Amino acid sequence: DAKTTQPPSMDCAEGRAANLPCNHSTISGNEYVYWYRQIHSQGPQYIIHGLKNNETNEMASLIITEDRKSSTLILPHATLRDTAVYYCIVRVPMNYGGATNKLIFGTGTLLAVQP
Amino acid sequence: EAGVTQFPSHSVIEKGQTVTLRCDPISGHDNLYWYRRVMGKEIKFLLHFVKESKQDESGMPNNRFLAERTGGTYSTLKVQPAELEDSGVYFCASSQDWDRTDTQYFGPGTRLTVL
Numbered sequence: 001d002a003k004t005t006q007p008p009s010m011d012c013a014e015g016r017a018a019n020l021p022c023n024h025s026t027i028s029g030n031e032y033v034y035w036y037r038q039i040h041s042q043g044p045q046y047i048i049h050g051l052k053n054n055e056t057n058e059m060a061s062l063i064i065t066e067d068r069k070s071s072t073l074i075l076p077h078a079t080l081r082d083t084a085v086y087y088c089i090v091r092v093p094m095n096y097g098g099a100t101n102k103l104i105f106g107t108g109t110l111l112a113v114q115p
Numbered sequence: 116e117a118g119v120t121q122f123p124s125h126s127v128i129e130k131g132q133t134v135t136l137r138c139d140p141i142s143g144h145d146n147l148y149w150y151r152r153v154m155g156k157e158i159k160f161l162l163h164f165v166k167e168s169k170q171d172e173s174g175m176p177n178n179r180f181l182a183e184r185t186g187g188t189y190s191t192l193k194v195q196p197a198e199l200e201d202s203g204v205y206f207c208a209s210s211q212d213w214d215r216t217d218t219q220y221f222g223p224g225t226r227l228t229v230l
Contacts, residue, residue, distance in 0.1 A: 032216055043119070043206050043221035044158065095215040100171045101146065102160035103219060 003027070004088045009110040012082075018075040020109050022088030025069045030092050033064060034103070035073045037084040044087070044105075047073065078113045085110050117141065119222035121207050127228045133195040136225045140189070140209030146170075147190050148210075148219060149182060153203035164190060165212070197229045 005023040012018040024033065034049040048055055048062045050071075055062045061074040075082055085108040092098030120139045128134050140147045149161040161180070162172040166187035175182070179198070184190040194201055204226050208219040 034218075038158075043208075043223050046218050046220060049216060049218065093215060093217040094170075095217065100173070101163055101210075101217050101219075102148070102171060102174065103150075103158075104160070105150075105158040107157060 003090050003104070004106055006086070006088055006106065006109045008107065009112065011112050011114055012075075012078045014080060014113050014115050015077055018073075018078040018082065018111055018113070020073040020075075020086050020088075020111060021070065022073070023070045024088070024090045027068050027090050028092070030096055030098075031090045032093065032096075033062065033068075033071050034089045034091070035060070035062065035086060036089065036103070036105075037086045038108070039081075039084040045084075047086075078111075080113050080115060083111060083113045119207055119209050119220055121205075121222040121225050123225060124223065125226045125228075127230065128197055129230055130199055131196045133193065134197055134227060136192045136194075136205050136227070138190045138192070138207030138209075138222060140207070141211075141220060143211065144209035144220075145187070145212040146210040146217065146219075147184060148208040149190070149192055150174075150206045150208065150221075151203050152206070153200065156203075158206065161192075194227075197227075199229050202227055202229045 035047040036044040050062045064071045087108040122137045147164040152158045160174040163170045164184045181193045204224040206224045208221045
């Protein structure tokens with residue numbers, strides 16, 4: 001079972017920031033937070049990941065609370081092409097002592113960007 | 116750099132027939148993963164190769180599924196004999212062994228329909 005909780009759906013106006021929350025209240029100290037998205041009929045796409053510090057790349061920013069029990073993915077200027085299901089996943093990679101590298105996908109958040 | 120490729124993109128077969136799906140990972144990626152999404156369900160992990168060795172096959176549903184990765188390059192997933200419940204989208208992903216946080220990059224998937 002997924003170890004994260006996400007709202008099933010969200011709307012965002014085109015050009016505005018999309019803030020997608022994720023709750024991972026049982027996260028352990030060495031678990032990373034990963035975000036992937038799946039645009040309709042395509043394979044999942046990696047977005048960003050982090051451990052405890054906030055992270056930013058060309059796609060998005062990841063804000064992790066100090067207690068690490070929740071995080072927010074921020075798409076700074078959402079476009080219609082950002083409409084997708086967004087998945088928040090926590091796990092310990094095998095290189096950091098995890099038993100497996102598998103990603104456990106939950107139901108995610110369907111983000112609908114409106115024109 | 117080419118991404119993960121999968122072949123075929125679609126396959127329609129009769130129950131009881133055999134189907135072989137192929138995945139070509141990103142060049143140089145030692146880790147290769149298979150996932151699938153069956154109708155109405157979440158994306159589920161099937162197995163993980165490190166080079167030609169099966170690291171984790173805990174998600175393989177039954178012995179009708181056989182995955183191989185001879186030579187540690189491309190992988191095949193054979194379903195024999197196919198059943199109706201095998202219908203779904205099969206995704207392949209790959210990652211670099213030196214990437215300690217194991218960012219997985221997914222292919223576009225193969226949509227399998229068993230009639």
